Amino acid sequence: MAFRGIPAEAFDFFEGLEADNSKAYWIGNKHVYDAVVKQPFVDLLTEVEAEFGAGKIFRPHRDVRFSNDKTPYKTNIGAIAVKDGAVSYVSLSTEGLFVGSGFYRMEKEPLERFRRAVANDETGPVIESLVTTAEKAGYTVGGEALKRAPKGYDAEHPRGRLLRHKGLYLGRSFEPAAWMGTRKALDRITKVWRGVAPVNGWLVANVGGSGTPEG
Numbered sequence: 001m002a003f004r005g006i007p008a009e010a011f012d013f014f015e016g017l018e019a020d021n022s023k024a025y026w027i028g029n030k031h032v033y034d035a036v037v038k039q040p041f042v043d044l045l046t047e048v049e050a051e052f053g054a055g056k057i058f059r060p061h062r063d064v065r066f067s068n069d070k071t072p073y074k075t076n077i078g079a080i081a082v083k084d085g086a087v088s089y090v091s092l093s094t095e096g097l098f099v100g101s102g103f104y105r106m107e108k109e110p111l112e113r114f115r116r117a118v119a120n121d122e123t124g125p126v127i128e129s130l131v132t133t134a135e136k137a138g139y140t141v142g143g144e145a146l147k148r149a150p151k152g153y154d155a156e157h158p159r160g161r162l163l164r165h166k167g168l169y170l171g172r173s174f175e176p177a178a179w180m181g182t183r184k185a186l187d188r189i190t191k192v193w194r195g196v197a198p199v200n201g202w203l204v205a206n207v208g209g210s211g212t213p214e215g
Contacts, residue, residue, distance in 0.1 A: 001039075001043050001046075002043065002047070003040065003043040003044045003046070003047045003183070003185075003186050004040070004043070004182070004183060005040065005179075005180060005181040005182040005183060005184070005185045005186075006036075006037075006040045006041075006092060006180050006181060006185060007036040007040070007181055008181055009032065009036040010036045010037045010040070010077075010092060011094055011176055013029060013032050013033055013036060013037055014037075014075055014076065014092075014093055014094045015094055016029065017029075017073060017075055018075050018094060021071040021072065021073055021075070022072075023072060026060075026072070026073055033060070037077050037092070038057065038077065041057050041077060041079045041090075041092075042057065044079070044090070044185075044186065044189070045057070045079055045081060047186060048081055048088075048186075048189075048190060048193075049081065051083075051190070052081040052083055052088045052190075052193060053081045053082045053083025053084070053088075054081065054082060054083075055079060055080065055081045055082075056079065056080050056081075056082075057077065057078075057079045058074075058077070058078040058079065058080075060073055060074055060077070061073060061074070062074050075093055075094070076091050076092060076093035077091065077092050077093075078090070078091040079091075084200075084204050085103070085203070085204050085207075085208060086101060086102065086103065086196075086200035086203065086204060087101065087102065087103065087104055087169070088100075088101040088193045088196075089101065089104070089169070089171070090189055094176075095173075095175070095176075096173060096174045096175040096176045096177070096180075097173070097174045097180060097185075097188075097189070098171055098172075098173050098174075099171055099172055099173075099174070099188070099189050099192040099193065100142065100169045100170060100171025100172070100192070100196070101169060101170065101171070101192070101193045101196040101200060102142075102143065102167070102168050102169025102170055102171075102196060102199060102200060102203065103143075103167055103168055103169065103200075103203050103207060104143065104167045104169055105143075105144065105166065105167045106166060106167055106207065110207045110208055111166060113206065113207050113208065114165075114168075114203070114206065114207045115150060115153065115163055117206035117207065118159050118162045118163050119153060119157065119159065119163065123202075123206055124159050124162075125159075126202060127159075127162065127199070127202045127203075127206075128159050128162060130198050130199045130202060131162065131168075131170070131199060133198075134170050134195065134196065134198075134199060137195065138172060139170040139171060139172055139192075139195065139196070140170065140171055140172065140173075141168070141169075141170055142167075142168075142169050142170070142171060143165045143166065143167035143168040143169050144165070144166045144167050145161075145164040145165045145166060146164040146165075146166065147164070148164070149163055149164060150163060150164070168199075168203070169196075170195075170196045170199055171192065171196075172192050174188065
C-alpha cells in the first residue's frame with residue numbers, strides 16, 4: 001500500500017499509552033496501533049527500500065531487565081532502513097518526528113578505522129567540513145561519545161570532538177504538524193536522509209560497516 005502519511009490518531013494512541021502504559025491499554029488498543037501507527041511505517045519502508053535499503057520496525061516492548069523503569073511499552077515507534085552500512089532512522093512520538101542517518105554504533109575494528117580516518121590530515125578535514133556544513137543546514141550531531149580523546153590520540157587534537165564519537169549520526173526533529181498526515185511526510189523524511197548522504201559516503205568509504213540502533 002502506498003504511504004499516505006501518519007494519521008493524527010497515531011499521536012492520540014501514544015498520548016493514551018503515556019497516560020496508561022499497561023498491558024490492558026495495549027491489548028485494548030492493539031488494533032489502533034496496527035492501523036494508524038505500524039501500518040504507515042510499513043508503507044513508508046516499502047516506498048524507500050529501493051533507495052535506502054531494507055527496512056525494519058523496532059519492537060514495541062521495552063527491555064526492562066536492567067531498568068528501574070518497568071513500564072512495558074515504548075512510547076514511540078522507531079524504524080530503520082539499512083544500505084551499504086548506513087542506517088536511516090525515523091521515530092514518531094507525541095513530541096513529533098525524529099529523522100536521522102549515519103553510523104549509530106561502531107564495533108571495535110570499525111571504530112578504530114573511523115578514528116584513524118578522522119585523525120588523518122587528508123581524510124579528517126573532509127568529514128569535519130561535511131559535519132560542519134550539515135550543522136549549518138540545521139542538522140544536529142548525535143552518537144555516543146567519550147568525555148575525552150580516546151587512548152593513543154592527542155587530547156588537543158583539532159578534530160577531537162569527532163574523535164570522541166563511538167557512533168556518528170545527523171538528524172532533525174519536527175514537532176507535530178498537519179503535513180505529517182500527508183504524502184509530504186515522505187518528502188520531508190527522505191530529504192533529511194539525502195542530506196546526510198555526503199557524511200554517510202565518507203563513513204562507508206573510510207569505515208565500512210556500522211551498527212544499528214537498539215530495537
